[in-house]
Amino acid sequence: MSCILTIEKLSKSFGRVAAVHDLSFEVSQDEILGIIGPNGAGKTTLFNLIAGEIKPESGKIMFNGTDVTSAQTFRRCRMGIARTYQIPRPFVNMTVLENVLVGAVYGGGMGSKASRKKCEEVLEKTGLFSKRNAFAESLPLLDRKRLELTKALATGPTLLLIDEVAGGLTESEVEEVLKIIHSLRRDGITILWVEHIMMAMKRGPDRLLVMDFGEKLAYGNPDEVLDSEEVHKVYLGDDED
Amino acid sequence: MSSNRIRILLAALLLIALATLPFWATRYMVSILLLICLYMTLASMWNLLAGYSGLISLGQQMFIGIGGYSLAVLSMYHGLPIFLSVFLGGVISVLLAVLISLPIFRMKGVYFAIGTWIIAEALGICFSNWGYVRYGMGLFIQPAYRLSMSTIYYAALVLCIGSIALIYLLLRSNLGLALMAIRDDDRASEAIGVNIFRCKFTCFLLSAFITGMTAGVLYLNTIFIQPFEAFGIGWTVKLLFIVIIGGLGTVAGPIVGAAVFVVLQQYLSEYVGFNLIIFGTITISVIFFTPKGIVGTFQEKLGFEIFPIRRR
Known part of the structure; x- marks a missing residue:
């Protein structure tokens, strides 16, 4: 298996708080890497760094063998890195289809015919096709989360960063999300997945990365990682939030 | 389908009426429509920036001044054909826009607004101290005397319809998608x-390109250009008024706004001093009661768009 993403000694702090500190790990092609950690462990900051929305103080991000540490956000997207936001950020004054078209046309660099086709395909996949002409403003939370995913998929990513897509969903809805994510992997998309829901994290990812205070606490097979003592101490032993 | 047909029919009738105007209307009416066309074009271009691109420019007058002076200098000093000079005024405006874009695009929001304004003011001062364009005394654009009112009217009409079509197509293009x-x-x-x-x-x-060209046609009509008037903030204030009462971020907003503005201006010109108070009061009332402007409110209430830009 080849390596699609390499994070090397990455650091970013906000004031005196080290959000990500000296973090290194690798993601192989076609794997699903789950990322867990208590709130404030730096998971979202890590995503922002990989997507290019903030720049690190030190360290390197290699994507498909290219150093993208200083590449602009839209360029990284066009190279194949797509992301979703924990709190959905739909374009509220546009229809669902238009939202997704932006991703296909710009992130995917597709012509008008190809982008239409791509949009219909991903809308089908995430179950939003019937709502394609609704304004994004009118969507309930679950659909907004679907839209996040649909927009990201429309860009034709090879690496997908998913930030808490299952949070706040019912158990059967989480099942559905798991199904979608596994089907994405079959399509050849590598996935980084931040989630708090243990059920999803046990069954979704191939490997787990546990973060605490911006550092790597544990890394490996999900069952082993979740059973390890230190993870229990900082994460599972913690009260909610 | 049928509403679409009615739309096309109405548009065709309007176009025919506008195209034949100089043959049946009074000179006064032609001059009014000429002004409406020009203000509509200028306001559409301000709307493209403020309403669609999030760039609040207070410096559109820099392109108005450059367009006007390009026309004057090129047609008078260098003997170029008038409409070539108008076109080159647009080109020179683009060059200016490229030149200032480096510093100006580093500024966001209100800083961008003030930055554009300051550049326009600075240009006004430069031109008023420049002997080549006769300092602050201004220039009479003599070649423009030869043009008839209807020629200028047609030029304005072409610019107006062209720019509306352009904006409409632009908004329906991928660029428009990204702007939204x-x-x-x-x-x-x-x-x-x-x-x-x-x-x-x-x-x-x-x-910048279209504003510069429109300014050329505007000064064909005005004939006299003077730096503090050409590079004055008054232009952008007028455009702001037009776009706000018409409807910011709508294609039809500047059209309605320009018509209202020009007609009001005609009626209020007798009451010098008062007219500004009335314009101000109208603007404030619109912002308070119908912040989406005439067209924006109309579209919201009736769910009907004059220029639909949705993708289905």
Whole structure:
């Protein structure tokens, strides 16, 4: 298996708080890497760094063998890195289809015919096709989360960063999300997945990365990682939030 | 389907009426419609920046001044054909826009607004101290005397219809899609591949080009150009009034706004001093009671768009 993403000694702090500190790990092609950690462990900051929305103080991000540490956000997207936001950020004054078209046309660099086709395909996949002409403003939370995913998929990513897509969903809805994510992997998309829901994290990812205070606490097979003592101490032993 | 047909029919009738206007209307009416066309074009270009690209420019007058002076200098001093000079005025405006874009695009929001304003003011001062264009005394654009009112009217009409068609097509293009996305959430749009700078820069150049050309036609009509009037903030204030009462971020807004503005201006010109108070009161009332302007409110209430830009 080849390596699609390499994070090397990455650091970013906000004031005196080290959000990500000296973090290194690798993601192989076609794997699903789950990322867990208590709130404030730096998971979202890590995503922002990989997507290019903030720049690190030190360290390197290699994507498909290219150093993208200083590449602009839209360029990284066009190279194949797509992301979703924990709190959905739909374009509220546009229809669902238009939202997704932006991703296909710009992130995917597709012509008008190809982008239409791509949009219909991903809308089908995430179950939003019937709502394609609704304004994004009118969507309930679950659909907004679907839209996040649909927009990201429309860009034709090879690496997908998913930030808490299952949070706040019912158990059967989480099942559905798991199904979608596994089907994405079959399509050849590598996935980084931040989630708090243990059920999803046990069954979704191939490997787990546990973060605490911006550092790597544990890394490996999900069952082993979740059973390890230190993870229990900082994460599972913690009260909610 | 039938509403579409009615739309096309009405548009065709309107076009025929406008195209034949000099043959049946009074000279006064032609002059009024000439002004409406010009203000509509200028306001559409301001709307493209403020309403669609999130660039609040208070410096459109820099392109008005440059367009006007280009016309004067090129046609008078260098003997170029009048309409070539008008066109070159647009080109020179684009060059100016490219030149200032480096510093100006580093500024956001209100800083951008003030930055554009200051550049326009500085240009006004430069021109008023420049012997080549006869300092602050201004220039009479003599070649323009030869033109008839209807020639100028047709030039304005072409610019007006051309710019509305252009904006409409632009909004329906991929660039328009990106502009809408940026307007809703710039960070999210960048994350799915939109190059924000490039989109805004394109609109800025386009706006400069058409504003510069329109200014040329405007000064064919005015004949006299003087730096503090040409580079004055008064222009942008008028455009702001037009776009706000018409409807910011709508294609038809500047059309309605310009018509209201020009007609009001005609009626209020007797009451010098009062007219500004009335314009101010109208603007404030619109902002308070119908912040989406005439067209925006109309569209919201009836769910009908004069220029539909949705993709189905």
